[in-house]
Amino acid sequence: MKQLNWGNTHVQTSAVALGIMRMLNLTSDQAANVLDQVQAMGVTHIDSADIYGVGQSETIFGEALKKSAVSRDDLFIQSKGGIVPDPQKSSGDVVLGQRYDFSKQHLLAAVDGILQRMQLDYLDAFLLHRPDALMEPDEIAAAFDSLHQSGKVRYFGVSNFNPQQVELVQAATSQKLMANQLQFGVMHTGPIQFGLHTNMTDAPSVNHDGGIIEYSRLHQMTIQAWSPYQYGLFAGSFIDNPKFPALNQELQTLADKYGVTKNAIATAWILRHPAHMQVILGSMNPQHLRESIAGSDVTLTKQEWYDVYLAAGNDLP
Numbered sequence: 659m660k661q662l663n664w665g666n667t668h669v670q671t672s673a674v675a676l677g678i679m680r681m682l683n684l685t686s687d688q689a690a691n692v693l694d695q696v697q698a699m700g701v702t703h704i705d706s707a708d709i710y711g712v713g714q715s716e717t718i719f720g721e722a723l724k725k726s727a728v729s730r731d732d733l734f735i736q737s738k739g740g741i742v743p744d745p746q747k748s749s750g751d752v753v754l755g756q757r758y759d760f761s762k763q764h765l766l767a768a769v770d771g772i773l774q775r776m777q778l779d780y781l782d783a784f785l786l787h788r789p790d791a792l793m794e795p796d797e798i799a800a801a802f803d804s805l806h807q808s809g810k811v812r813y814f815g816v817s818n819f820n821p822q823q824v825e826l827v828q829a830a831t832s833q834k835l836m837a838n839q840l841q842f843g844v845m846h847t848g849p850i851q852f853g854l855h856t857n858m859t860d861a862p863s864v865n866h867d868g869g870i871i872e873y874s875r876l877h878q879m880t881i882q883a884w885s886p887y888q889y890g891l892f893a894g895s896f897i898d899n900p901k902f903p904a905l906n907q908e909l910q911t912l913a914d915k916y917g918v919t920k921n922a923i924a925t926a927w928i929l930r931h932p933a934h935m936q937v938i939l940g941s942m943n944p945q946h947l948r949e950s951i952a953g954s955d956v957t958l959t960k961q962e963w964y965d966v967y968l969a970a971g972n973d974l975p
């Protein structure tokens with residue numbers, strides 16, 4: 659398993675992480691089996707959020723970790739907070755927010771809830787899940803300091819933030835923001851596309867993300883790519899999907915060359931980017947996980963990387 663440095667630190671973590679958003683649908687025995695299997699494949703990084711399954715994913719994880727052979731200290735466990743689910747519209751894996759809340763009171767309570775559900779003494783990292791339009795940077799800074807001083811959280815980061823939003827928070831806190839979790843992958847190439855279309859006026863030249871890849875590289879923030887095999891917003895997987903024949907043909911050609919599956923090539927495509935990104939897998943199917951993790955041992959050539967980019971429907975101006 660390829661390793662990467664966490665943010666600007668020398669802390670090493672696995673380039674492929676397990677996201678537990680879908681863990682709510684497993685028994686704790688099944689989840690323990692998933693933890694054992696991915697650890698055997700070199701995955702040491704866990705991603706969660708307090709809203710997954712309205713907390714149920716973290717409860718299952720906490721029980722599963724106790725039943726598994728995995729030691730807590732061998733894992734880098736992160737979770738996210740700052741979204742308040744609407745109780746009327748949220749249950750199971752359908753979670754809709756009623757507001758975002760980065761108040762100190764909410765963030766402290768969020769971390770306490772996470773630690774309780776996951777049966778942990780501390781989190782390796784806590785991320786702000788989605789930018790709160792009403793965020794007060796000083797309150798966030800106070801919450802981060804309190805969480806760090808109490809030993810409940812080691813590192814901090816954000817998710818779905820643009821560079822200006824990162825700057826706004828970073829300017830207020832002495833805690834370095836180590837990571838930004840973004841939707842990125844073969845079918846989510848926006849942050850790359852606009853850069854290739856710089857100085858043009860066509861649709862791909864629109865900058866939706868503020869140059870977040872370049873910003874993250876300059877500031878040594880780890881980009882964590884969420885939903886690496888999805889298209890749209892949870893519209894489904896593009897793997898073996900007849901809607902994407904050219905992409906699947908290209909992935910299969912490379913899979914055959916490297917003796918892996920299409921999932922592995924989609925993983926390798928993200929890891930090939932020199933920003934040293936981390937891939938967050940969401941499957942709970944051990945076979946799909948094994949196939950996806952195998953991509954961490956594949957290094958695509960530059961031409962292969964561009965071939966996949968073009969097969970996904972992009973162009974080069």
Ligand SMILES: NC(=O)c1ccc[n+]([C@@H]2O[C@H](COP(=O)([O-])OP(=O)(O)OC[C@H]3O[C@@H](n4cnc5c(N)ncnc54)[C@H](OP(=O)(O)O)[C@@H]3O)[C@@H](O)[C@H]2O)c1
Pocket residue numbers: 676677678679680705706787817818839840883884885886887888895897898921938939940941942943946
């Ligand atoms: N920061 C954020 O805003 C944010 C948002 C969403 C998610 N996340 C994080 O990202 C993680 C991953 O998200 P995700 O679950 O959407 O990612 P994903 O790994 O791209 O998608 C997993 C889904 O793809 C399916 N899949 C994978 N390989 C497949 C194959 N070969 N054929 C058919 N289906 C396949 C899986 O089905 P099977 O279960 O059958 O394998 C599962 O339904 C989450 O757990 C969470 O930690 C973060």
